[in-house]
Amino acid sequence: MHKLIGLIALLAAAALPGAALAQKSFDVCWSHYTGWEPWAYADEKGLLKKWAAKNGISVKLTLVNDYVESINLYTAGKYQACAMTNMDALTIPAVGGIDSTALIVGSFSNGNDGIVIKKGAAVKDLKGRKIKLVQFSVSHYLLSRALALNGMRERDVTLVNTSDADIASLFLAERDGAAVTWNPMLLKARSGKDVTLIFDSSKTPGEIIDLMVVKSNAPDTLKKTLAGAWYETMAVMSGQDKASRDALAFMAQKAGGTLAEFEAQIKTTRMFYKAGEAAAFVRGPELRKTMEYVRSFSFEHGLYGQGAKSKDAVGIAFPDGGTLGNAKNVKLRFDAVLMQAAADAKL
Amino acid sequence: MRRYLFFGVHADPPPWLRRLAAALPFVLLLALYLGASQLRLAENPDDKILPSLAQMADAVQRLAFRPDPRSEEYVMLKDTTSSLARLALGVGLSAATGLLLGLNMGLFPGMGAVLLAIVTFVSIVPPLAILPILFISLGVDELAKVALIFLGIFPLITRDIYNTVAALPREQITKALSLGANELQLAYRIVLPQVMPRLIETVRLSLGAAWLFLIAAEAIASTDGLGYRIFLVRRYLAMDVIIPYVLWITLLGYLIDWLLRLALRRLYPWYQA
Amino acid sequence: MNTTEQLSALRQKNLLHIENVYKQYGARVVLDNIDLSVARGELCTVVGPSGCGKSTLLRIVVGQEAPSSGDAFIEGAPAGYPDATRGIVYQKYSLFPHLTVLDNVLLGKVLESSIFGRVRARREHRDEAMQMLERARIAEHWKKYPHELSGGMQQRVAIAQALIKKPRIVLMDEPFGALDPMVREDMQVLLLELWEEYGMTVFFVTHDLEEAVYLGTRVIVLSQYYIDDRGAAAEQRGAKIVADHALPRRAFSTSVKSSPEFIELAAEIRRAGFDPTGARHVTQFNLSHPDSFQTLTAAESRALRAQEGP
Numbered sequence: 034m035h036k037l038i039g040l041i042a043l044l045a046a047a048a049l050p051g052a053a054l055a056q057k058s059f060d061v062c063w064s065h066y067t068g069w070e071p072w073a074y075a076d077e078k079g080l081l082k083k084w085a086a087k088n089g090i091s092v093k094l095t096l097v098n099d100y101v102e103s104i105n106l107y108t109a110g111k112y113q114a115c116a117m118t119n120m121d122a123l124t125i126p127a128v129g130g131i132d133s134t135a136l137i138v139g140s141f142s143n144g145n146d147g148i149v150i151k152k153g154a155a156v157k158d159l160k161g162r163k164i165k166l167v168q169f170s171v172s173h174y175l176l177s178r179a180l181a182l183n184g185m186r187e188r189d190v191t192l193v194n195t196s197d198a199d200i201a202s203l204f205l206a207e208r209d210g211a212a213v214t215w216n217p218m219l220l221k222a223r224s225g226k227d228v229t230l231i232f233d234s235s236k237t238p239g240e241i242i243d244l245m246v247v248k249s250n251a252p253d254t255l256k257k258t259l260a261g262a263w264y265e266t267m268a269v270m271s272g273q274d275k276a277s278r279d280a281l282a283f284m285a286q287k288a289g290g291t292l293a294e295f296e297a298q299i300k301t302t303r304m305f306y307k308a309g310e311a312a313a314f315v316r317g318p319e320l321r322k323t324m325e326y327v328r329s330f331s332f333e334h335g336l337y338g339q340g341a342k343s344k345d346a347v348g349i350a351f352p353d354g355g356t357l358g359n360a361k362n363v364k365l366r367f368d369a370v371l372m373q374a375a376a377d378a379k380l
Numbered sequence: 381m382r383r384y385l386f387f388g389v390h391a392d393p394p395p396w397l398r399r400l401a402a403a404l405p406f407v408l409l410l411a412l413y414l415g416a417s418q419l420r421l422a423e424n425p426d427d428k429i430l431p432s433l434a435q436m437a438d439a440v441q442r443l444a445f446r447p448d449p450r451s452e453e454y455v456m457l458k459d460t461t462s463s464l465a466r467l468a469l470g471v472g473l474s475a476a477t478g479l480l481l482g483l484n485m486g487l488f489p490g491m492g493a494v495l496l497a498i499v500t501f502v503s504i505v506p507p508l509a510i511l512p513i514l515f516i517s518l519g520v521d522e523l524a525k526v527a528l529i530f531l532g533i534f535p536l537i538t539r540d541i542y543n544t545v546a547a548l549p550r551e552q553i554t555k556a557l558s559l560g561a562n563e564l565q566l567a568y569r570i571v572l573p574q575v576m577p578r579l580i581e582t583v584r585l586s587l588g589a590a591w592l593f594l595i596a597a598e599a600i601a602s603t604d605g606l607g608y609r610i611f612l613v614r615r616y617l618a619m620d621v622i623i624p625y626v627l628w629i630t631l632l633g634y635l636i637d638w639l640l641r642l643a644l645r646r647l648y649p650w651y652q653a
Numbered sequence: 654m655n656t657t658e659q660l661s662a663l664r665q666k667n668l669l670h671i672e673n674v675y676k677q678y679g680a681r682v683v684l685d686n687i688d689l690s691v692a693r694g695e696l697c698t699v700v701g702p703s704g705c706g707k708s709t710l711l712r713i714v715v716g717q718e719a720p721s722s723g724d725a726f727i728e729g730a731p732a733g734y735p736d737a738t739r740g741i742v743y744q745k746y747s748l749f750p751h752l753t754v755l756d757n758v759l760l761g762k763v764l765e766s767s768i769f770g771r772v773r774a775r776r777e778h779r780d781e782a783m784q785m786l787e788r789a790r791i792a793e794h795w796k797k798y799p800h801e802l803s804g805g806m807q808q809r810v811a812i813a814q815a816l817i818k819k820p821r822i823v824l825m826d827e828p829f830g831a832l833d834p835m836v837r838e839d840m841q842v843l844l845l846e847l848w849e850e851y852g853m854t855v856f857f858v859t860h861d862l863e864e865a866v867y868l869g870t871r872v873i874v875l876s877q878y879y880i881d882d883r884g885a886a887a888e889q890r891g892a893k894i895v896a897d898h899a900l901p902r903r904a905f906s907t908s909v910k911s912s913p914e915f916i917e918l919a920a921e922i923r924r925a926g927f928d929p930t931g932a933r934h935v936t937q938f939n940l941s942h943p944d945s946f947q948t949l950t951a952a953e954s955r956a957l958r959a960q961e962g963p
Contacts, residue, residue, distance in 0.1 A: 105617050109429050124616045130426025165520065165601065169615040188450075193520055194612055195601040199512050203601060206516040336616045338428065339438055364426075551746040554717045557735035559761040559818055569764070573751045650750050650798040 058091040059255050062107060063116035064100040067216055067298040068140040068243035070284035071270060072116065075262040077283075084261035088254040100197075107131075107246070113255060114247035118171050120327045122246045124336040127347050127364035132249040134366040135242075136256055137263050138311045142241035144301030146175050146215040147233030149222045151208065156183040156231050159211055165195040165204055166213040171241045174330050176213045178240070179232040216298045217290060235301070239314070240323045243302075249366055256371055257380050264308050264375040271306035308375035315369045316352050324349050324357055431620035439620040455609070456628070463594060463606040464632070466522060470529025471590050475583050477530075478537025483575060485538070486545025487553075487567055496542070503535030508596055515601060525597040532593040533586040540582045544575050577651035580644045584637055591633060663946065665729045668693045668822055668854050669714065673948055674723035676709055677891070683709050685891035687723070689873065690944045691822075691856060696848050698857045698869035702927050705875050705892040707858045711826050714856060715739060728821065737761075740820030744827040747811035748799040754810050755795040758782040761818040778817075785813040788847060805836035812847065822854040829864065838907050841868055862927070866919050867910055871942055872898045874926035880934045881953065895938050896925045897945040 063072045075081045076094040085092045095112070097103035107115035108126045117125075119135070126133045150158055156179050166172040173192075180186060190211075195203060197214065201221040204212040205228075212222055223230055234241050245259055269280050285295035305311035314320065331337060332344035341347075348356045348363035352370075356363060374380050384391040386401075393401065417430035431439075444456040481499065485492040507528055514531075518524040548571065556570045598607030606629055613621045644651065664670045669691040676684040683706040691697045701707050712718040713725055716735040725732040727739065741747070748757050756763075759775055759782045766774035786792040789809040799807055808828055815823055829837045841864065848855055859865050865872050874896035883890065898918070909915055924931040925939060933939075935953050940946075 101615055105614070108617055128426065129428040129617055130424040163520070167615075168612055191603060193601055193603050194608060195520065196599065199515060199600055202512060203515055203520055207519065338616070338618060339435075339442055339620070549746040550717065551741075551743045552749065554715055554735045555741055555743070555747055556749075556760075556764075558715070558737060558739055558741045558820070559814070560737040560764045565764055570749065574749070648751070650800060652800065 057089065058093065059114070059251070060093050060095060060112045061114040061259070062095045062097045062103045062112045063245075064097050064103045065288060066100070066116070066243065067145060067288070067295070067302050068142075068304065069116045070288050070295075071139070071263065071266045071280075072245075073287040074269075074280055074283055075266045078266075080265050081258070081262040084258045084265070087261070088258045090252075090254045090258060092255065092258055113251050114245060114259060116243070116245050119242040119244060119324065120171050120174055120331065122244060123324070123327060123347070123349065123365050124169070124331045126246065127349075128331075128337050128341070130364065132364050132366075133246045134249045134256075134368050135244045135315075136247045136368070136371060137245040137260060138242055138305060138315055138367075138372070139245065139263065140243045140302050140304045141239050141314075142171075142215070142234040142243070142301070143238055143303040144233045144235040145219070145298065146171060146213070146241055147219050147223075147230050148176060148179055148211070148213045149204065149219070149228050150211045150231050151204075151225070151227050151229075153211070153231065154229055156180065156185070158231070160185065160189050161191075162209070162211045163191045163193050164211045164213060165193045165200055167197050167200070168192055168194040169334060169336055170197075172213040172215065173334070174327065175232070175234060175237070175241065177330050178237050178326065182236075216301065217288070217294065220294065220297065233301075238303070239319050240326065242320075242323070257374075260308075260371045260375050261380045264380075267304070267306045267308075270304075308372045312369040312372040312376055315367050315372065320367060321351060321355070321357065328357065428617045428619055431623065435620045436624050439618070440624045443621065443624075458604055459606045459609050459625075460628070460632070462604045463598070466525050466597075466605070467529065467590055467594050469522075470526045470594070471533065471583060471587065473526070473530050474534035474537050474586070474590075475579060477534045478541055478582070479572075479575070479579050482538045482541025482543075483545055483567060483571060486542045486548075487571055488563075492542070492546075499535050499538050499542075502531070503539060505531075507532035507593060511596065511600060520601040525594065525602070528597045529590050529593045533590055536586060536589075537579070537582050541575055541579060544578045545571055548574065577644055577648040580640050580648075584640050587633060587636060591629065595629075660946065660948075663690045663944065664726055667691055667944060668695075668728060669856060670726040670729070671710075671714070672724055672726075674710075674713060674720040674725065675891070676706070676713065676718070677721050682891035684713075684720070685893050686948065686950065687875075687894060688946050688948050689894060690946065691854065691871070692944055693854050694852055695870050696845075696853075696855045696857065696868060697871045697873060698859060698865035699873045699875055700859055700862055700865035700922065700926070701875035701892065702877070703860055705877055707860070707875055708826055710875065711824055711856070711858045715741060715824055737818055738821050740815035740818055740823040742808070742811045742815050742823065742825045742828045744830045747814065747828075748807055750799055752798075753795065754786065754791065754797050754799070754802070755779070755782055757799070757810055758785055758814045758817055760814065782813075782817060785817050786810070788850075789813040789843065803836075805832050805840060808832065808840060809843070812844070816847065816851065816853075819851075822856055825855065825857045827859055828857075830859065830861070837864070842907065844868065862919050862922060863910060866900070866915060866922065867907070869900055870902055871944075872896075872900060872922065874922055876926035878926065878929045878932040879938070880932050893935065893938075894940070894945075895933065896922060897938075897940045897942040898922075899942045 063069050072094060073096070081092055081094060097106065103115055104117050104121055104125045106112055108129045108131055114136070122133055122135060148156070148159070150162070153159070159180070164176065166176060177187065180189070195212070197218060200212055200214050201218040204210040204222050205225045214222060222228065245263065247256055247259065266280075269276050271277065281295060281299075282292050285292045288295055305314065328344045328349065332341065337344065337346060345358040346362065347365070348358040348360050350356050350363045350366045352367060371380070385397060386393055413430065414433070417432055420427045420430050421432060440456070444454065447453060448455050481495060485495050485499070510531070511528060514524045514527050518527055552570070553566060556566050561570060594605075595607030595610070598605040599611040602608040606625055610622050610625050660672070664672070667690045669689070671687055671689040674684055674687040675682065687710065699707050699710065709718065713720050714732065716732050716739070749760065752760060759778055762778040762782070763771055763774045783792060783795065786795055789812055791806055791809040791813070794802060794806060799810070802810065811828070829840045832840060844855075845868065847853065857865075857868060873894055875892050876895045877890070877892040879893055879895050881890070900918075925933065935949070938947070
């Protein structure tokens with residue numbers, strides 16, 4: 034009973050409409066992932082503060098220890114911006130009616146997510162297996178894509194919803210295990226005996242995209258601050274000098290691993306160090322195809338919720354003005370304007 | 381002398397007032413929820429955080445009364461039977477083990493000497509902390525989940541039964557022996573029936589913890605169950621599913637408690653709680 | 654003085670026999686060289702001031718506790734752990750709360766059967782148990798559980814429960830101690846009736862002097878108030894049997910309690926056992942009962958010889 038009371042009290046508190054938009058201070062959250070560690074650097078090295086001052090606002094960056102929780106908090110209105118993937122941006126805030134904009138396309142997974150198997154060599158060997166994964170996450174999406182590319186269906190396997198914290202050790206403990214996960218757990222899972230990586234996100238590049246998502250109605254000052262701080266961090270990171278090595282070491286330490294481990298993860302993450310590249314990626318034709326896969330997957334798995342009659346219920350807008358789904362109910366926007374401004378040094 | 385209806389130590393609320401007073405917090409809670417929900421939905425009709433009653437009823441309708449199009453199973457029924465089976469197995473094993481160990485430890489000083497320290501030790505180990513170890517050593521199937529419930533509550537049941545047996549008047553044991561009982565008869569005909577009602581009480585008190593362990597285990601790795609569903613749909617913030625599930629778990633817990641209370645009254649009329 | 658042969662004969666002849674029994678808990682001595690022999694058919698009451706070790710003595714006879722030294726015998730054999738040779742009625746806890754009145758009485762019979770013979774045993778001995786309950790005048794409550802009965806009713810059931818096993822001796826520890834005076838007298842009369850009817854041997858511990866004198870065919874006074882020649886160490890000495898009287902069997906009527914002989918005997922016992930100022934020397938106890946014997950320690954023997962003179 035007290036569980037219920039606690040829940041309702043919490044939600045009632047969250048129900049008070051966020052009047053933060055008129056304010057000058059903003060809350061932004063992120064959670065640990067290779068492609069988002071630069072946010073820790075931007076915050077602790079003062080870049081974020083510098084850009085906020087430049088835009089006359091203040092920004093508080095909070096690390097939330099649980100990825101899904103961070104998105105839920107953003108959706109509930111506690112944060113004005115949050116780091117998440119393209120799929121989660123669609124299924125959680127956008128489907129939940131929070132008009133969100135993919136402000137920064139920071140990177141995409143290029144081998145950072147993968148499927149591992151024991152006693153097997155190919156995706157076909159997954160048939161009949163129990164596969165551990167975080168259901169309804171990008172892992173699930175990746176598995177679905179891998180199965181489809183190999184002429185299989187989800188019915189051919191059994192899914193075991195497994196917490197990401199335990200997935201690697203559970204996989205390693207089993208004799209005929211199979212798992213879908215992401216780095217750093219993927220690295221750990223691959224280190225086991227007789228483990229084969231049978232599929233990874235580099236086979237479907239550009240589909241699992243790591244974003245900084247911001248409320249579409251947030252003021253430009255916040256958007257500019259985030260973009261400015263991010264691309265300054267990118268510049269430091271990509272330089273071939275001591276500052277770059279220091280930055281990588283700092284992020285590795287924040288991520289709780291060694292520099293070598295972090296660099297290995299960076300290799301399987303396609304970082305858009307240059308704002309121009311990111312802007313070009315968002316304008317490119319592949320993104321629309323990707324989002325079509327993602328929304329089909331999401332709808333078929335019930336992630337649109339019960340109210341949705343089709344995958345068109347929520348609209349996704351692209352920089353060229355085109356949309357996928359209901360153009361009157363656009364809730365997820367890909368926008369290249371600020372990335373382009375960063376590329377042109379006009380922030 | 382004035383009779384107070386409600387306030388003060390002399391108050392004697394009539395039955396209707398007692399019922400009304402008991403209902404009041406529930407009504408307030410519901411009103412608070414509905415108000416907050418309406419506020420949020422007015423601002424954003426797609427809001428998922430505080431779904432309306434109609435939305436929740438829809439979700440229940442879909443999960444409980446319509447088969448899932450893919451698996452052709454009734455999702456809520458499947459979740460409930462899976463979870464209840466785990467709970468029953470875990471609690472049942474704990475009760476049987478706790479009864480057997482506690483009885484023998486309490487009655488036979490030698491057994492007590494061997495087991496008391498280790499049972500106390502095990503009861504202090506926080507079960508949730510060893511959850512990963514359980515899953516790694518016992519696999520992600522039913523065994524680890526049942527084992528978590530078992531490890532979580534059997535030490536407490538054992539200690540409670542032990543205390544109950546140890547607190548039996550020494551005279552009773554002497555008395556039974558003077559009526560010709562041997563040691564086995566003493567344990568299973570004299571002491572066992574006397575601790576049975578206490579066992580039911582202990583199980584009632586342990587059920588809260590058992591649910592907690594069940595849901596924790598289902599959250600870590602599972603293919604079905606009430607806890608599984610809650611943690612799964614949390615992925616896309618489906619509060620319209622989570623809230624009915626939480627209420628359903630509460631109701632199930634209350635029902636089980638009520639059944640145990642009923643069993644206690646029916647089976648052990650001599651036992652005065 | 655008793656010779657070894659005499660003692661051995663007493664041990665064989667009598668139902669209950671206790672010799673040289675000491676009991677101490679740590680440094681505290683509770684029972685100090687207890688010698689006692691109880692013949693068949695006796696209703697032997699043990700009385701003494703509270704804390705004198707009456708219940709400890711009973712527990713030793715029951716077998717619930719072992720003496721620190723010395724021995725207890727039942728029919729010439731070492732008493733050992735509690736068993737069916739000795740029936741017990743306690744002040745409390747005699748009845749099993751989870752059994753009905755009838756089942757409490759039947760228990761002694763049911764325990765003789767195997768798990769499978771239980772139902773048959775209940776059926777076979779039902780009449781006997783009901784008869785027992787009739788005797789104890791509690792039969793109409795046979796369906797009830799102990800908690801539904803008053804204290805006096807519970808003790809009636811407890812007596813029936815003990816008697817159905819036909820024990821050699823019934824040990825009773827303050828069985829009527831918690832009852833109202835009126836109920837207590839009823840129970841005393843009931844006990845005397847049953848004692849006579851069944852020819853029981855009873856060992857009855859009480860702190861109530863009147864009760865002891867009224868019920869007993871023999872009254873044993875256990876007391877820590879006595880004098881000996883141990884000097885300062887005497888502060889920590891345990892209780893001894895300071896008096897042992899054979900009583901004539903009178904009528905069961907409780908009116909004897911107001912007769913002059915009764916009152917005088919009670920007063921004498923009170924002086925001997927309950928009054929520190931009336932304490933006697935170990936060699937001068939009134940041990941007039943024919944079965945009474947006293948094994949003196951070396952020091953006590955010397956004291957006795959000194960008194961008797963050369």
